[in-house]
Amino acid sequence: MKKETLKLEPNVELNSLEKYIKGLNHHLSTADLIPLLQYTQDSFGYLPRQAMELISKQTRIPMSRVFGVASFYTQFSFVPKGKFTIKVCVGTACHVRGSEKVKARISELLGIKDGKTTADYRFTLELVACLGTCALGPIVVIGSSKKAESCCGGPMKQTLALGDKFYGQVSPEKVQEILGRYAKE
Amino acid sequence: MGRLNSIQDLRTLREKLKKEQENGRPTVVVCGGTGCDTFGGHAIYEALSNVIKDKGLEGKVSLKKTGCQGFCERGPLVNLWPGNIFYQKVREKDASKIIDETVLKGKVIENLLCPDPQTGKPVHIQAEVPFYKKQLRLVLRFNGIVDPTRIDDYIAVGGYSSLEKVFENMSPEQVIKEVADSGLRGRGGAGFPTGKKWEFVRKATGDIKYIICNGDEGDPGAFMDRSVLEGNPHQVLEGMIVGAYAMGCRKGYFYVRAEYPMAVEHVQKAIDQARELGLLGQDILGRGLDLDLEIKKGAGAFVCGEETALIASIEGKRGMPRIRPPYPAISGLWGKPTCINNVETLANIPIIIEKGAKWYSSIGTQGSKGTKVFALAGNVRNTGLVEVPMGTTLREIIFDIGGGIAKGRKFKAAQIGGPSGGCVPEEHLDTPIDYESLQKVGAIMGSGGLIVIDDKTSMVEIARYFMNFVQDESCGKCVPCRIGTRRMLEILNRFLQGEGKESDLDLLLELAANTRETSLCGLGQTAPNPVLSTIRYFRHEYETLLKKPTPEAAKAETVESKEKVKEGIEAG
Ligand SMILES: Cc1cc2nc3c(=O)[nH]c(=O)nc-3n(C[C@H](O)[C@H](O)[C@H](O)COP(=O)(O)O)c2cc1C
Numbered sequence: 184m185k186k187e188t189l190k191l192e193p194n195v196e197l198n199s200l201e202k203y204i205k206g207l208n209h210h211l212s213t214a215d216l217i218p219l220l221q222y223t224q225d226s227f228g229y230l231p232r233q234a235m236e237l238i239s240k241q242t243r244i245p246m247s248r249v250f251g252v253a254s255f256y257t258q259f260s261f262v263p264k265g266k267f268t269i270k271v272c273v274g275t276a277c278h279v280r281g282s283e284k285v286k287a288r289i290s291e292l293l294g295i296k297d298g299k300t301t302a303d304y305r306f307t308l309e310l311v312a313c314l315g316t317c318a319l320g321p322i323v324v325i326g327s328s329k330k331a332e333s334c335c336g337g338p339m340k341q342t343l344a345l346g347d348k349f350y351g352q353v354s355p356e357k358v359q360e361i362l363g364r365y366a367k368e
Numbered sequence: 369m370g371r372l373n374s375i376q377d378l379r380t381l382r383e384k385l386k387k388e389q390e391n392g393r394p395t396v397v398v399c400g401g402t403g404c405d406t407f408g409g410h411a412i413y414e415a416l417s418n419v420i421k422d423k424g425l426e427g428k429v430s431l432k433k434t435g436c437q438g439f440c441e442r443g444p445l446v447n448l449w450p451g452n453i454f455y456q457k458v459r460e461k462d463a464s465k466i467i468d469e470t471v472l473k474g475k476v477i478e479n480l481l482c483p484d485p486q487t488g489k490p491v492h493i494q495a496e497v498p499f500y501k502k503q504l505r506l507v508l509r510f511n512g513i514v515d516p517t518r519i520d521d522y523i524a525v526g527g528y529s530s531l532e533k534v535f536e537n538m539s540p541e542q543v544i545k546e547v548a549d550s551g552l553r554g555r556g557g558a559g560f561p562t563g564k565k566w567e568f569v570r571k572a573t574g575d576i577k578y579i580i581c582n583g584d585e586g587d588p589g590a591f592m593d594r595s596v597l598e599g600n601p602h603q604v605l606e607g608m609i610v611g612a613y614a615m616g617c618r619k620g621y622f623y624v625r626a627e628y629p630m631a632v633e634h635v636q637k638a639i640d641q642a643r644e645l646g647l648l649g650q651d652i653l654g655r656g657l658d659l660d661l662e663i664k665k666g667a668g669a670f671v672c673g674e675e676t677a678l679i680a681s682i683e684g685k686r687g688m689p690r691i692r693p694p695y696p697a698i699s700g701l702w703g704k705p706t707c708i709n710n711v712e713t714l715a716n717i718p719i720i721i722e723k724g725a726k727w728y729s730s731i732g733t734q735g736s737k738g739t740k741v742f743a744l745a746g747n748v749r750n751t752g753l754v755e756v757p758m759g760t761t762l763r764e765i766i767f768d769i770g771g772g773i774a775k776g777r778k779f780k781a782a783q784i785g786g787p788s789g790g791c792v793p794e795e796h797l798d799t800p801i802d803y804e805s806l807q808k809v810g811a812i813m814g815s816g817g818l819i820v821i822d823d824k825t826s827m828v829e830i831a832r833y834f835m836n837f838v839q840d841e842s843c844g845k846c847v848p849c850r851i852g853t854r855r856m857l858e859i860l861n862r863f864l865q866g867e868g869k870e871s872d873l874d875l876l877l878e879l880a881a882n883t884r885e886t887s888l889c890g891l892g893q894t895a896p897n898p899v900l901s902t903i904r905y906f907r908h909e910y911e912t913l914l915k916k917p918t919p920e921a922a923k924a925e926t927v928e929s930k931e932k933v934k935e936g937i938e939a940g
């Protein structure tokens with residue numbers, strides 16, 4: 184699937200990324216590319232072009248390949264995401280328990296389709312195939328996509344996505360109340 | 369605690385830890401799996417911890433959090449020792465009662481017990497709950513007993529003792545022979561004999577060899593590997609160390625899905641703790657074996673579960689498979705001999721070494737030995753994680769353990785093996801679960817996802833669902849998979865829109881056969897399976913959709929699926 188890109192790239196602050204790369208303190212090889220992109224995605228909530236260029240320069244991997252790898256994996260996005268990412272599981276187990284209706288309800292309430300972000304950059308709606316909590320389907324996970332606070336200063340601890348909140352056995356009727364919890368924060 | 373320099377050091381440490389744990393203190397165990405956490409498991413842990421503090425019971429009552437205990441449907445779960453009293457659907461407000469009544473006075477709180485579905489009577493002990501009764505828990509033996517974030521817990525229950533046996537009494541060749549004799553076959557899907565794979569890697573020449581644990585678990589509807597990595601990562605680590613010894617690997621990777629943050633965290637902790645104790649690193653237990661492990665987080669691509677694609681991904685490339693041979697055992701990561709094993713495969717190794725090949729191979733059927741963990745989900749009453757001996761029938765899993773179909777509906781099919789698997793109808797429910805029998809009825813063992821489908825679900829819609837999934841996940845490298853899956857999806861969409869043609873069924877079968885035979889990797893080769901098995905057993909549902917709007921057709925083709933088709937077309 185083709186990924187959306189930004190028409191106009193904003194300027195971004197790259198200090199933390201530079202510091203992180205320096206902190207790795209080893210000779211960079213191609214094996215570092217994906218972990219660096221993951222760090223960038225986690226810090227900025229997306230992959231700014233300037234960050235990819237920096238990675239390309241530091242790893243000596245041509246920009247075309249950096250872009251090729253980034254566009255291949257679904258984890259990476261070239262456009263900023265909302266403050267909260269809503270992941271609706273449409274894996275098999277959730278599917279047979281009616282996750283489509285849940286998704287439809289969220290879409291309706293937020294006025295966006297999946298893969299899109301609301302105009303106020305509060306919510307991004309994503310569909311995912313299985314979050315590994317199938318026993319409790321349908322599953323909705325809401326998390327803060329921008330984790331810069333927790334990871335830019337220090338080394339990237341693996342606790343990143345733990346801020347995500349899992350909601351199990353979600354029905355279309357429950358959606359409004361759940362979303363309400365994130366409307367103000 | 370310092371570094372362990374010899375096998376004796378490890379034994380001494382275990383004895384010491386065992387003594388510490390056998391203090392007779394009552395223990396409250398809260399399930400910390402993601403499932404129970406979703407229902408507030410963590411809050412209950414906190415509440416219990418507060419009650420213990422408030423009542424000045426610290427040091428008198430132990431509290432711990434374990435990995436997934438499997439019965440996610442009934443979460444959050446709380447276990448009390450001694451006695452193995454099993455509470456389910458516990459709420460925060462129950463915390464003080466549990467401590468006051470059960471822990472201090474030994475009184476059981478009836479309404480927190482799990483009712484027997486047949487008699488309605490509450491069941492006191494976990495092992496007696498019907499959901500657990502028919503299971504044989506080997507891989508999951510310590511899920512629910514050890515705190516996965518503490519290596520001490522694992523060592524105390526006998527963890528890492530297979531290293532003692534291997535280092536003291538077995539040559540690498542003997543280890544491989546033991547694994548081969550056990551009959552263990554890969555749990556990642558293909559069922560390749562593990563002993564044979566290890567032998568290939570051992571015999572391959574290379575200055576360095578790698579061992580990789582495949583924890584990508586991309587099949588939607590599967591969560592076995594997740595629960596093992598989250599609930600007892602040390603058992604997998606132990607299996608990898610034994611493998612590294614047998615094959616001569618010096619470096620290893622854990623490839624874990626990014627969607628599993630808790631698994632990543634627990635594995636990282638396990639690696640750090642093992643390294644600190646000298647169970648990883650240089651000269652392990654003074655035996656001259658060097659091994660270091662590192663985590664690689666997946667970046668969200670189903671195809672990266674395929675071994676050659678996984679290797680490409682670790683190398684920092686687009687995760688696309690390549691033609692085999694050469695197999696990774698000969699030329700894998702960075703062109704070096706590489707052993708790739710599934711999480712569950714590796715978790716079986718310590719058990720085989722400890723109990724012996726003979727014991728292990730007495731479990732299961734002729735061609736499939738040991739147990740298999742299944743992720744039971746969908747329209748079934750007791751969803752969760754289930755481990756049974758090979759040869760158990762689907763009916764036993766779904767009806768005896770799973771408690772039958774939810775909401776009083778009827779069973780229609782069991783989808784087994786994920787997007788590469790098939791749908792098994794009622795008439796084959798007595799199929800014993802083993803690699804060959806499942807293949808005969810058009811499904812595969814796969815990694816162990818088992819999704820129960822009830823009678824309100826359209827099978828054509830299920831076929832479309834999987835085709836949409838593989839079409840989306842096809843990496844696009846080979847033509848048959850890229851285009852074949854797309855065309856099949858279009859035809860299935862046509863069916864569901866009521867625009868199918870008579871000739872479409874044959875066309876679908878022809879496309880399926882071609883895609884199966886000519887695709888590059890397992891993804892394309894097995895992609896037609898859901899279509900083939902639904903046509904085989906539920907052809908009438910396709911045919912009903914062909915007839916112009918009869919009442920049934922209109923019913924099968926619900927408004928819902930129509931909408932989905934439209935969306936699918938727009939998104940595609
Ligand atoms: C499309 C595709 C996806 C796969 N996904 C996984 C997976 O998620 N986990 C896994 O262990 N094996 C997966 N496999 C199988 C691996 O290629 C490989 O056979 C397996 O990891 C070997 O380990 P085993 O011998 O212990 O089963 C997949 C294969 C294919 C073709």
Ligand code: FES
Nearest residue numbers: 272274277314317
């Ligand atoms: S199918 Fe939704 S969590 Fe697995």
